[in-house]
Amino acid sequence: MPKNFKSNLQNRAVARALALWRKESGLSLDEVTQRVHWSAAKTSTMQNGLVPVLDAEVAALALVYGVDGVRRDPVFWGAQRALDPMTFDLLARGTAHCVGWTYPEVEAEANYVRVVALDILPPLVWTPEYAIALKSAQVEAVSEQGHRHYPEVHRTSAVDQLANGPSLRMDLILSEAVLRRAVGGPLVMADQLFQLASFAQLEGARVFLVPDKRGAFAGPASFAVLSFREPQFDDVVYLDSLHGGTWLESELERRPYLDTFERLLTVALPEAVTTGWIVKAAQHFKDNATV
Template identity: 70%
Template sequence: MPKNFKSSLQNRAVARAVALWRQESGLSLSEVSKRVHWSSAKTSIMQNGLTPITDADVMALALAHGIDDGRREPVFWGAQRARDPLRFDLLTGGTVPCVEWTYDEVESEANYVRVVALDVLPPLVRTPEYSGAIGREQVGAVSEQGHRRYPDGHRAQMLRHLTDGVSLRMDVVLGAAVLRRPVGGPLVMADQLFQLAAFAELDGARVFLVPDEVGAFAGMTSFSLLSFRQPQFDDVVHLDHLHGNAWLESEAERRPYTDTFRRLMDVVLPTAETSEQIVQAAQRFKDAAS
């Protein structure tokens, strides 16, 4: 592996694609390596995103797995883009389709996730009814965008990892107003907040409230900050916008979010007090519904 190499999200998207090719083919690492004439270790390191993957590597692996042009090309271009995304986008005008990544693909690689959600609850902890109520309030132009989704299988995987308290840790920072905002009505909110309280009891999860009396943070927005075990993977920040979503990878782009999270953690309520307020809010909604 190259010294001091950091694997970008684009390089990791290419790695996931070539790993899927091998999985679909049923070939072993040694069988693939014989076909491409390099070591099994190189193949393994590539498909785990721990080394740069060149367009020539992609071509060799596509031929080894019998991948057609339609599936190969986005991965081929993705390998080129991973070398210098700004230059690639400038030269191509952003018109060349490259293999991409989804939020759940990146989160599946993380071992520590920090979530700040000051207006509505983050997707992982939402009930279907709460999510549906939010969706009904969105205008069509917003709901059509590629916002963060939580497929059922990924949600179950994340909750399993949080349950064991070893493979994944997650800190969720919420604005206190989230507990009072009646999304979907009293019964929906009661069920949602009781589920949030149960989530906060998972071994790997912590939930914190930012009390109302804390002053507003300039430029505050909701975001997720993801960290990884592999030293080749730097932290990344994920943002949801009305027009879609964005990823921030450079240290300069991440710094305002890491600093903001640190500042928020200085003023949040302790987890025990947070859990008590969540349950009390849930019971108030339950009583109102009755």
Template identity: 65%
Template sequence: MPKTFKSNLQNRAVGRALALWRKESVLSLAEAGERVGWSPAKTSMMQNALVPIVDTDVVALALVYKVSGEQRAPVVLGAQRARDPLRFDLLTGDASSCVGWTYAEVEAEASCARVVALDVLPPLVRTPEYEAALRGAQVEAVSEQDHRHYSDAHRQRATQHLSKGPSLRLDLVVGEAVLRRPIGGAPVMADQLLRLAAFAELPGVRMWLVPDEVGAFSGMTSFTLLSFRQDEFEDVVYLDTLHAGTWLEEERERRPYAETFERLTNVVRPAGDTSARLIEAAQLLKDSAD
């Protein structure tokens, strides 16, 4: 493996698929390695996307795991695309034929999520009622987008990690205007803010509010910047758009978001004030609903 190797999102999607195949086959790493003719360590490295994954190796594992041709095809194409996504897309014009990934799958691998929420709150902190209200306000073509799927099981796992400490950290910057936008009505929003206040107290969470007087600036948008423990995994930026989830992997594309996050943390209200302001905003909403 070259020392400069960096595993892109496509390579990691292939690795996840290989891990799922082995799990479904009920074969151990040693058993899989013996049947395919290489070491268990190689299979493990491939599953964790710590090495470039070759399409012929994908085929070999698919045969060992007895994976159907229909299941195998997008993963083989994904391994081909991972080598040079831009060239693959130019030549084929159809990246959708490759194995894909969701935001939740990538977030599950992260050690730190830096989130800027200026319009709506991120999936991790949403109550079911707040989530339902968001979906109800969207046109069907938007609410049914696969990239928006964020399961309760994933939310619970992430919350447990944040509760225990070092395995995951969430740095969340919320625009104060979000607190006054009663999505789902005043009672729903009040409950959401109380949940957000409880989230702010978790060991793995730091949360700040951006005061209204800071104002907006050109191009400002909500986004998530994910970081990982593995040296082979570069930071990635995620943007939730109407037609799809947009991922930015190149350093030149990520830099403005990283710098914007740092700039915002210099103009936010003190972190110690966050829970009190959230509880105050929740109470105002409850009072208005009486």
């Protein structure tokens, strides 16, 4: 592995595709070695994102694994983009589709997630009714965006990891406004907040509330910082937008979000107090619901 190499998300997406191709082919590392004429160790490090993957190597492995051009090309272009994303995007101007990640897929590989939710709750804690209410309020062009889909299998897996630790930890910072906004109506919101209170009791989860009296917050309403146990994977920041999700990977881009999270943590209510506020808000919605 190259010294001090950090594998960006694009390189890791390419690596993940190569690992899938080999699994589908049924070939062993030794069998691959005989066909591409490089070591088994090289194939292993490539498909684990431990080294930069070149486009020529992608093309060679596609031939070995019998992958057609439709599936090969996004990985081929992804290998080029991984080496210099900014230059690639400037030159390609959106004409070359690259293999990528959705937020749930990256979250599934993280071991620590820090979330700031100042407008709505994050997908991991949604009840089905809360999710439906959010989707019904969106215009069709937004609800159809693939990055907004959060499969139930990912939710179940993440909650299981948080409950049984220590493979995943999550810190969630909420604004008081999130507790007041009646998404889907009082009964839907009551159920959602009771579920949030239960989520806060999971072994690997911590939930904090920033009351209105602690001051206003200027900046993006919600973001997530994801960390990984592997030293070759740096933290990444995820921003959700109407046209698609945005990943920030450079230190310069990440720093304002990391600092903001730490700042909000210093002014947030303690965990136990936060849970009390959540239960109180849930009960308020339930008591004032009209059936």
